[in-house]
Amino acid sequence: MQFAIYALMVISVVWAVCAVTLRSLFHSALCFTAVLLGIAGIFVVLHAEFLAAVQVLIYVGAVMTLVIFAVMLTERLTDVSVRANNQQIWIGLLGGVAFLTLLIKVILVTPWPKHPDAVAATVMTSENTKHIGIALLSQYVFPFEVLAVVLTAVIIGAVVIAKKDKPA
Amino acid sequence: MIVPLEHFLIFGAIIFTIGLYGTLVRRNLIGVLISIELILNSVNVNLVAFSKATSMAPETGQIFAVFVIAMAAAAVAVGLAIVIALYRVQKTVLADEVNLLKW
Amino acid sequence: MIDQLFVNIKQGGLQLLGGFLPEWAVILVSIMMSIGILAALGPLIMMYLTLMERKVVGRMQNRIGPNRVGKFGLLQPLADGIKMLTKEDIVPVNADKVVHFLAPILIVVPALLAFAVIPFGRNMTAVDLNIGVLFFLAVSSTGTLAIFMASWSSRNKYSLLGGMRAVAQMISYEVPMVMSVVPILVVTGTMSTHAIVEAQGGWGGFRWFLFTPWGFASAIIFFLCGVAETNRSPFDLPEAESEIIAGFHTEYSGMKFALFYMAEFMNTFTICALTATLFLGGWQGPLLPSWLWFFLKTYSLIFVMMWFRGTLPRFRVDQMMGLAWKFLLPFTFVNIGVAGVWYFAPRNTAAVVCTLILAVTFWILTKLNRIYTPEKRVYSFGD
Numbered sequence: 001m002q003f004a005i006y007a008l009m010v011i012s013v014v015w016a017v018c019a020v021t022l023r024s025l026f027h028s029a030l031c032f033t034a035v036l037l038g039i040a041g042i043f044v045v046l047h048a049e050f051l052a053a054v055q056v057l058i059y060v061g062a063v064m065t066l067v068i069f070a071v072m073l074t075e076r077l078t079d080v081s082v083r084a085n086n087q088q089i090w091i092g093l094l095g096g097v098a099f100l101t102l103l104i105k106v107i108l109v110t111p112w113p114k115h116p117d118a119v120a121a122t123v124m125t126s127e128n129t130k131h132i133g134i135a136l137l138s139q140y141v142f143p144f145e146v147l148a149v150v151l152t153a154v155i156i157g158a159v160v161i162a163k164k165d166k167p168a
Numbered sequence: 169m170i171v172p173l174e175h176f177l178i179f180g181a182i183i184f185t186i187g188l189y190g191t192l193v194r195r196n197l198i199g200v201l202i203s204i205e206l207i208l209n210s211v212n213v214n215l216v217a218f219s220k221a222t223s224m225a226p227e228t229g230q231i232f233a234v235f236v237i238a239m240a241a242a243a244v245a246v247g248l249a250i251v252i253a254l255y256r257v258q259k260t261v262l263a264d265e266v267n268l269l270k271w
Numbered sequence: 272m273i274d275q276l277f278v279n280i281k282q283g284g285l286q287l288l289g290g291f292l293p294e295w296a297v298i299l300v301s302i303m304m305s306i307g308i309l310a311a312l313g314p315l316i317m318m319y320l321t322l323m324e325r326k327v328v329g330r331m332q333n334r335i336g337p338n339r340v341g342k343f344g345l346l347q348p349l350a351d352g353i354k355m356l357t358k359e360d361i362v363p364v365n366a367d368k369v370v371h372f373l374a375p376i377l378i379v380v381p382a383l384l385a386f387a388v389i390p391f392g393r394n395m396t397a398v399d400l401n402i403g404v405l406f407f408l409a410v411s412s413t414g415t416l417a418i419f420m421a422s423w424s425s426r427n428k429y430s431l432l433g434g435m436r437a438v439a440q441m442i443s444y445e446v447p448m449v450m451s452v453v454p455i456l457v458v459t460g461t462m463s464t465h466a467i468v469e470a471q472g473g474w475g476g477f478r479w480f481l482f483t484p485w486g487f488a489s490a491i492i493f494f495l496c497g498v499a500e501t502n503r504s505p506f507d508l509p510e511a512e513s514e515i516i517a518g519f520h521t522e523y524s525g526m527k528f529a530l531f532y533m534a535e536f537m538n539t540f541t542i543c544a545l546t547a548t549l550f551l552g553g554w555q556g557p558l559l560p561s562w563l564w565f566f567l568k569t570y571s572l573i574f575v576m577m578w579f580r581g582t583l584p585r586f587r588v589d590q591m592m593g594l595a596w597k598f599l600l601p602f603t604f605v606n607i608g609v610a611g612v613w614y615f616a617p618r619n620t621a622a623v624v625c626t627l628i629l630a631v632t633f634w635i636l637t638k639l640n641r642i643y644t645p646e647k648r649v650y651s652f653g654d
Contacts, residue, residue, distance in 0.1 A: 001170060002170055002171060005170070005171050006171070006175075009175075009179045012179075012183070013179070013182055013183065013186070016182075016183055016186045016187070016206060017186060019186075019190070019202060019203075019206065020186055020187070020189060020190030020193070020194065020199070020202075020203055020206070025196055025198055025199060026367075026370070026423060027370070028199060028202060029198075029202060030370070030416075030420070032202050032205070032206070033416060035183075035206065035209070036209065039209050039212070039213060042176070042179075042213060043213075043216055045171070046176070046216050046217060046220045047220060047226070048216050048220070048226075048230050048233075049400070049401070049402050050230070050402055050405070051212075051216060051230050051233055051234065053402050053405040053406055053409045054234060054237060054405075054409075055212075055237065056409040056410070056412075056413065057405070057408060057409040057412055057449075058237055058238075058241055059205075059209075059237065059241070060409075060412070060413050060416065061409065061412030061413060061415065061442075061445070062241065062412070062442065063205070063240070063241050063244050064416060065415055065416070065419070065438060065442055066244060066245060066248055067198065067201070067202065067244065067248065068416070068419050068423075069248075069435070069438070070198055070248040070251060070252060071198055072419070072423060072431070072435065073252060073255070074198070074251065074252065074255045074261045075261075088192060088193055089193055091192075092189050092192045092193045093189065095192075096185045096186075096188060096189040097185075099185055099188070100181060100182065100185040103181040103184075103185075104178055104181060107174055107177045107178055107181065108174060112173055112174075112221070112222065113222050114173060114221050114222055115221070115222055115223070115224065127401075128226075128227075128230075128401075129401070129402060129405075129462060130460075131225075131227045132227050132230055132231060132234070135225075135227045135228075135231055136231060136234075140231055143235060147235060147238055147239070150239070150242060151238065151242055154242040154245055154246055155245075157246055157249070158245045158246050158248075158249040159249075161246070161249040161250055161253050162249040162252050162253055164256070
């Protein structure tokens, strides 16, 4: 069982590397979709089923559709031979590896306050969605409403920016 | 948890670094947006792993993750609108070639 | 007894095996049996749906459908299958090989995955998830990606155009579909399909959600959006043969085209099955076994879909998008509010108030959309 979880994590990392290094943008977007599905699988392992379904519905269903639409509208077929990365590759790699080493060292050294009761508490319940819904409307209602306003502003803003200007 | 907490955190850190590398290195603007989305996803994995292992109300981390998903979708929407508007004027989406203050 | 026939057969088989296999192997065999039954059921349903469509549409067009192969044409799907399998598989020279190969596979996978949460009968749901309806909606929204892949990898202007229209239509109709399921979640408080069917029990059929004001509106909206999601008439602009050759599956021949066709029919079955589950009471019914009721309800809805195909002309693109965004979406918002009123108010006042609110909203929306519908034509030499 653990083998399956580790395999899922390794495959997600492989797809993520493909997503940032492939030359054709369409393939990069498809590899990113695979990463999103892998992360949805990890959410299911962590007993967060509602979040996994929301991740697939919103990210894979809506955001990736938007990204692929933009890719199809802006990519010309001659661009496949254009270099995908700029001149900062080696600095980026070096900095990335250094940052990752630092992070892993810190993660392995810090004594995280793990609660053994917490782990058991979630396995028993199958009312994940209900608790999220209640908390969203009772304790976190203010961020919820602010999010609604922000999303409305985003819809209006995106439509206004991307409109064609009417001929004068 | 059948997999210890640190392993999930390391997975999140690896995806974060890959996303960071992509943001710094990709020329295509849409590629940069995809890398930013990778960073936001790694943050989600961290949040959910922590809320499962350390808190008695696991919904806290998951609600935070729902908000992050919503904001990420909003950011991508606006970013892509800007990219399409840019393409319409300059006919390019490579970050290197957009280097004039006024065109 | 006959109601639980299939469940008893499976339990008996597992007990036989439990004698000489360890615990985890029995669980594995049980899962494999469920997967095998679903994987066999999908294509079988699809084959006989193609025959049903040709005969039904043929009768509506005043002709008999296929009746040469086998009695009443019952072996026609086999002949179709053999034809599709033996066709030459043409791949365009410029096409993106990997993506072109993956697209038909990735469009069948969500169609089959959605079979896992459909309650075929009492205790006969393959996987009783507690987020069943959300799982179905999430999985069916990944089908749009496969259409993108198919249209982009063919490197063909018509494919690209057809693909973008198809995806625009599918994502526009996803939103009213998701919003029209929300009233059911408000009233029953659960997303599990099994629990939603159980909540519609008793009283010989009058507790079905179709007979409540918000349920009636929701059922019609869900069904229409489902018809649009599966790209069937009258929303079949993406594959309109007379306009853009064949849309996003122009460059596919042989077995790959058969896979696209199979995905469309499996999606049809899933949408009708889910409408029957959510609004028509699933497998609830007085005398017959539960799975028989389920198939009766689902196939009547499939007949209605084929009736649409035989009768209505095709929509234009802007009319289609206008219907989704300007009419169906505001209507679903009001519907959610109405479901809230139904939940909290006593039953009789709620019935009157809800019907009134829905009727007024419908009238307002039709008046507001009046400028977008074409006027009646005047045929000056028509008499």
